[in-house]
Structures are given as C-alpha cells and as structure tokens.
Amino acid sequence: MEEKAEIAIQHSDDAFFKVFLSDYSLRPSCYSCLFKGYRMPGDLIIGDFWNIRMAYPSMDDDKGVSEVIVVTEKGEKLISMLSGRMEIRRTSILKAFQPAIWYPPVKPRKRERFFLELRSNSFATSLQHINSNKLRGIASLFRGIVRTLWPIRFKRTAAGMSRVENDLKKTCIGCSACVSACPTKAIGMKADNEGFQYPIIDESKCINCGLCKRICPVANPKKMLTGFRAVYAMKASDEIRACCSSGGVFPVLAEEIVRKGGIVFGAVLDLLSSNFVKHTAVDDVARLSLLYGSKYIQSTIGSSYEDVKRELATGRLVLFSGTPCQIAGLYSYLGRFDYSNLYTISIICHGVPSSLVFSAYLKDMQKDGMDIVDVSFRDKIIGWRRYSIKLTYSKHNV
Ligand SMILES: Cc1cc2nc3c(=O)[nH]c(=O)nc-3n(C[C@H](O)[C@H](O)[C@H](O)COP(=O)(O)OP(=O)(O)OC[C@H]3O[C@@H](n4cnc5c(N)ncnc54)[C@H](O)[C@@H]3O)c2cc1C
Numbered sequence: 445m446e447e448k449a450e451i452a453i454q455h456s457d458d459a460f461f462k463v464f465l466s467d468y469s470l471r472p473s474c475y476s477c478l479f480k481g482y483r484m485p486g487d488l489i490i491g492d493f494w495n496i497r498m499a500y501p502s503m504d505d506d507k508g509v510s511e512v513i514v515v516t517e518k519g520e521k522l523i524s525m526l527s528g529r530m531e532i533r534r535t536s537i538l539k540a541f542q543p544a545i546w547y548p549p550v551k552p553r554k555r556e557r558f559f560l561e562l563r564s565n566s567f568a569t570s571l572q573h574i575n576s577n578k579l580r581g582i583a584s585l586f587r588g589i590v591r592t593l594w595p596i597r598f599k600r601t602a603a604g605m606s607r608v609e610n611d612l613k614k615t616c617i618g619c620s621a622c623v624s625a626c627p628t629k630a631i632g633m634k635a636d637n638e639g640f641q642y643p644i645i646d647e648s649k650c651i652n653c654g655l656c657k658r659i660c661p662v663a664n665p666k667k668m669l670t671g672f673r674a675v676y677a678m679k680a681s682d683e684i685r686a687c688c689s690s691g692g693v694f695p696v697l698a699e700e701i702v703r704k705g706g707i708v709f710g711a712v713l714d715l716l717s718s719n720f721v722k723h724t725a726v727d728d729v730a731r732l733s734l735l736y737g738s739k740y741i742q743s744t745i746g747s748s749y750e751d752v753k754r755e756l757a758t759g760r761l762v763l764f765s766g767t768p769c770q771i772a773g774l775y776s777y778l779g780r781f782d783y784s785n786l787y788t789i790s791i792i793c794h795g796v797p798s799s800l801v802f803s804a805y806l807k808d809m810q811k812d813g814m815d816i817v818d819v820s821f822r823d824k825i826i827g828w829r830r831y832s833i834k835l836t837y838s839k840h841n842v
C-alpha cells in the first residue's frame with residue numbers, strides 16, 4: 445500500500461526561497477544578464493503581474509494575474525488566440541513595472557561562500573552562515589534602489605559581452621546552442637562544482653570550424669529593440685489558474701497550439717534525474733500539465749533545439765517557452781533557417797539556481813522512510829502572493 449503526505453511552506457518561511465529570492469543561488473551569468481529590457485527575445489514575454497492591486501484592483505482575486513508583453517507581430521497573433529478564454533486588459537509597461545524585466549539581480553557579496561558552505565554543510569546551516577550579516581538586507585535594498593534609478597546599467601551589461609572568451613564561467617548561460625550546432629558532436633555539457641552546466645570540448649573530435657563561437661548568443665548579441673508593442677494584464681479561469689504560477693497565459697496558449705496540431709516545448713520536473721528540470725516536447729493535451737508551473741532550477745535544453753528544427757522542417761506549428769537566454773540560444777541555433785511556424789514565449793526571469801542547490805535543499809527536507817515524489821514551487825493554497833512550496837512524500841509499506 446502507498447501512503448502519501450504533503451507539506452506546504454509559505455515561501456517567506458522556506459529556506460530554498462530565502463536563498464533564491466536573496467540571489468545567493470543563481471548562475472554566475474545571471475548577475476550580468478544580457479537579456480533584459482529591450483534585449484529580451486521572444487514573441488511574448490510573460491510573468492506575474494505583482495502590481496495588479498495598484499494597477500487594476502478589480503482584477504485582483506489573489507489567484508494569479510499574468511503580465512504579458514507583446515514583442516513581435518507573431519506575439520500579436522498569440523494574443524488573438526487568447527481572446528474569449530481570458531480576462532484581458534490593456535495596460536502600460538509603467539504599470540507592469542518590475543525590476544526583473546529591466547535589470548539583472550545584484551550578486552551578494554557572500555554568494556561564493558554560500559556554494560562553498562554547501563559542500564560541507566547542510567542547506568540550512570549554509571543559509572545560517574551567510575545570514576550572519578544583519579546589515580545585508582539594508583545594503584542590498586540600497587543597492588537595488590540605486591540600480592533601479594540608474595539606467596547606466598545597460599552599459600555595464602554590454603561591457604560583459606567582451607569578456608566571453610576569457611571568462612566563460614561568468615558569461616556562459618548554459619543554453620547548449622554550441623552543443624547542438626557542433627557538426628562533429630565534439631561538445632558536451634558538464635556540471636561545475638556549483639552544479640551549473642558548462643560546455644566542454646573533446647579536442648580529439650574538434651575540427652576548429654568555429655561554428656560554436658559564431659552561434660553563441662552571448663558572443664553574438666542581437667540588436668536591441670526600440671520598444672514593446674503592447675502590454676496586457678490577463679487571467680484565465682479559476683480552474684486553470686489553480687495549476688499554474690500566475691494568470692494562466694502559458695496553459696491556455698499551449699492548449700491552443702496543440703489543438704491546432706502543433707507541439708509545445710517547456711520545462712518539466714523530473715525528481716529522478718540528476719538535473720531535476722529538463723526541456724521537453726509535448727503534443728498531447730492530456731500531458732501538457734507537465735509543463736505548467738515555474739520550476740526554480742535551471743532547465744537543461746538537451747536535444748530540444750534540434751527537435752524544434754526537425755519539427756519546423758515538417759511544417760508543424762511549434763511553441764517554445766523558456767528563460768530569455770534559452771530563447772536567445774534557440775534563435776542563434778536556428779540562424780537563417782525558416783522559422784515562420786515558430787512562436788516563442790520568454791518568462792520574466794529572476795535568475796536560475798543549480799540542481800546542486802536544489803538537491804541540498806531536498807536532502808534537508810527528507811523524512812525517515814519516505815521519498816519526496818513531487819514538488820510544486822508555486823502552490824496557491826493560501827493565495828498567489830503568499831505562494832508556498834509544496835512537497836509530496838510517499839511511503840511504501842510492503
Ligand atoms: C526561474 C524562473 C524565474 C522567474 N522569475 C520571475 C520574475 O522575477 N518575475 C515574474 O514576473 N515572473 C517570473 N517567472 C515567471 C512566472 O513565475 C511564471 O512562470 C509565468 O508568469 C508564467 O505563468 P503562467 O501562469 O502563464 O503559466 P505557468 O504554467 O506557470 O508557466 C510555466 C512556464 O514556465 C516555464 N518554465 C518553468 N520552469 C522553467 C525553468 N526552470 N526554465 C525555463 N522555463 C521554465 C514552462 O516551460 C512554462 O512555459 C519566473 C519563472 C522561472 C521559471
């Protein structure tokens with residue numbers, strides 16, 4: 445007989461979220477993210493409309509509202525698929541303002557110390573050690589305000605690009621476009637000691653064609669846009685919003701694409717795999733829920749870029765969703781290939797923790813004789829704003 449138990453911890457009381465939201469556990473490249481503001485790729489950009497109570501109080505029922513930024517003409521086509529299925533209100537980028545759209549997170553002074561602590565301590569002890577500085581909260585708030593009011597930030601991110609070759613660790617986003625493009629399959633991805641994946645080249649297979657450098661979205665950034673086309677506040681039915689993180693834009697669009705015969709790529713949680721989250725293709729409405737909900741661990745791309753290309757070559761409709769850097773990697777990989785049937789959704793991105801961080805957290809949360817069989821990072825049981833991390837345990841009695 446299988447026994448199950450669930451616990452839900454409000455994010456403000458949870459160790460994983462304390463570390464994530466104070467930016468300790470993010471990939472090094474996130475601190476100089478090149479895909480912010482008008483550099484964010486994708487036909488649509490979606491996120492949580494945290495400011496909805498101020499912008500449109502009547503829309504706020506604490507079950508989730510999405511903010512949706514239309515970047516391209518294709519993005520407008522996606523919006524037309526949503527009409528009739530969502531409550532939609534046009535708004536402005538000012539009303540939908542949140543720092544994660546415009547600026548990278550600030551790297552905490554003790555970030556490296558946190559990862560070092562994780563090697564010999566539990567997650568909770570590592571958190572305790574970095575939390576010893578009581579002034580940190582005030583210092584980081586001050587730095588946040590200065591950065592928000594100081595648009596000079598763009599110059600700093602642009603400067604980051606020149607560091608690509610000699611400082612791969614700081615700039616590589618781990619998109620694996622180089623891995624997918626390599627004609628001799630000489631490149632693979634390997635986790636470093638913080639648990640983030642980086643490309644490694646097997647010199648015996650490398651023919652020095654240079655394709656990996658030409659395709660890298662960090663080494664070859666795209667032109668910056670001059671503005672967004674439109675911004676919306678949106679919410680789907682209560683039933684849909686119960687199983688997703690925000691207002692349900694992604695689930696509704698994914699279903700529309702699959703019903704039109706298309707295929708949808710997104711991030712799936714697999715607690716049995718070493719990376720925990722991987723990009724996966726789904727073309728069956730019954731399995732779409734695997735893609736729903738935010739998973740706060742960097743997702744591995746695997747062969748997804750190649751799979752997208754193969755599907756596009758057959759003339760199929762493709763919807764690809766991911767972090768802005770993953771979308772940039774996809775466009776770089778596709779290059780001049782005809783992607784008229786491709787639609788892309790970037791999520792507004794705070795940054796991504798590694799699988800090692802999550803694995804240390806799970807170890808702390810283990811209970812005797814029970815396995816953690818599911819995790820929901822954005823459970824809305826006590827509301828969308830006070831979201832909780834929900835862990836499901838299973839006990840097997842013989
Ligand atoms: C790491 C991360 C950081 C985020 N930071 C912010 C933020 O700072 N501000 C904000 O407003 N919104 C942020 N979001 C986006 C937000 O949480 C919702 O995912 C988004 O609003 C879509 O919600 P939904 O209700 O439309 O659909 P949902 O069903 O919740 O959408 C899930 C979508 O997110 C994708 N996804 C989930 N996990 C990952 C992952 N690890 N990597 C790549 N794609 C993933 C899925 O493929 C799917 O497309 C973040 C999401 C993630 C994964």
Ligand code: SF4
Nearest residue numbers: 474477768769793795
């Ligand atoms: S994961 Fe998010 S914050 Fe980090 S580099 Fe990619 S888009 Fe930028």
Ligand code: SF4
Nearest residue numbers: 616617619620622660
């Ligand atoms: S293509 Fe992606 S994974 Fe490869 S080096 Fe560039 S950023 Fe890193």
